[in-house]
Amino acid sequence: MWNERFSTPDYVYGTAPNDFLAEHAGLLKGPVLSLCEGEGRNGVFLASRGLEVLGVDGSAVGLAKAQRLAQARGVKLRTEVADLADYNPPANTFGAVVSIFAHLPSALRAQLYPKVERALKPGGIILLEHYSPAQIPKSTGGPKSPDMLMTAADVQQSFPLCDVILCRELDRDIQEGALHTGLSSVTQFLGQRRPSAIRAPGPG
Numbered sequence: 001m002w003n004e005r006f007s008t009p010d011y012v013y014g015t016a017p018n019d020f021l022a023e024h025a026g027l028l029k030g031p032v033l034s035l036c037e038g039e040g041r042n043g044v045f046l047a048s049r050g051l052e053v054l055g056v057d058g059s060a061v062g063l064a065k066a067q068r069l070a071q072a073r074g075v076k077l078r079t080e081v082a083d084l085a086d087y088n089p090p091a092n093t094f095g096a097v098v099s100i101f102a103h104l105p106s107a108l109r110a111q112l113y114p115k116v117e118r119a120l121k122p123g124g125i126i127l128l129e130h131y132s133p134a135q136i137p138k139s140t141g142g143p144k145s146p147d148m149l150m151t152a153a154d155v156q157q158s159f160p161l162c163d164v165i166l167c168r169e170l171d172r173d174i175q176e177g178a179l180h181t182g183l184s185s186v187t188q189f190l191g192q193r194r195p196s197a198i199r200a201p202g203p204g
Contacts, residue, residue, distance in 0.1 A: 002059035006039055013038065014177035015069060017045035018100045020129045020188055025049060027125050027165075027190070029095035035084065035116070036102035040066025040077060041176075046098070047075035054078045054094075056087065084112055089119035096120075099128040101141075101180070103148040113158045120193040126159055127190055132169045134185035141180040155189045162191030 005012060017025075021042055030051040034043045037055030039062050046053045047070060055077055057063050063079040070077035085108055097116050104112065120126065131142035133149045143149065150158075152167045167189050174184045 002038075002057075003061040006059055006062040006065060010178070011039050011041065011065065011069070012177050013041060013180060014175075015039075015041050015044075016176070017042050018129060018176065019172075019174070020186075021045070021098060021100060021127060024127060024190060027096075028098070028127065029124070031094050032096045032098060033089055033094045033116070033119060034098045034100075036099070037066060037079065038062045040069040040079075042098060042100050043077050043079075044070050044073050044075055047077050048073060051096075052078070054080060056080050056082050056084070056089075058083055084108065087112065088115055091118045092121050094119050094121060094124055096125045096127065099126070099130070101129065101131065103131065103143050105145075106147050109150075109158060117159050117161050117193065120162075122193055122195040124193045125165075125190065126162060126193075128155060128188070130155065130187045130189075132185045132187045134169070134171075138182070138184060140174065140182035140184045141176075142184070150187050152187050152189070155187055156191075159189075159191050162193050165190035165192055167191075 032053045034055045037043050037057045043053045043055035060081045130150045135142045152169045156167050169187050171185050174180045
């Protein structure tokens with residue numbers, strides 16, 4: 001489905017970064033893991049800020065467009081085609097994980113999110129924006145299955161190793177290409193992985 005969606009010459013979600021990501025990009029350190037990177041708008045933006053970025057997506061067509069966008073912008077973007085159902089990012093590797101409208105079934109999230117959280121270095125940041133269940137009656141983007149949407153409580157419970165910096169549901173105007181356009185109900189989350197406990201040395 002995603003290969004078909006991304007097969008158009010146009011960038012269906014635009015080439016500008018997500019607003020929430022752009023607002024908080026200063027908190028992020030590399031390397032950055034960007035989930036469901038798609039056509040590259042967010043990864044290329046972060047790379048333009050000097051961050052090392054790995055964009056992961058199930059669509060080879062989307063990631064090929066991401067590479068073309070990176071080349072056009074004069075930045076380097078690493079990409080990897082992967083099925084998130086069995087994706088295993090290396091532990092304690094990333095300074096940040098970005099998940100922008102990466103809508104997944106709840107069973108898949110339950111498998112993936114603990115791996116993603118462990119992939120963060122201590123002190124690393126998770127930045128997520130996701131449509132909330134209040135988006136269902138709106139025609140401005142996102143899936144219509146309640147199982148693929150998340151409340152603020154859902155997101156917070158998904159990342160128990162993180163201290164919450166921001167977690168909220170709100171309505172905001174989104175203008176991201178042809179498919180995310182208009183007033184939308186979203187959930188936004190910023191979390192920081194707690195430092196690993198350090199055991200004090202024993203006597204002697």
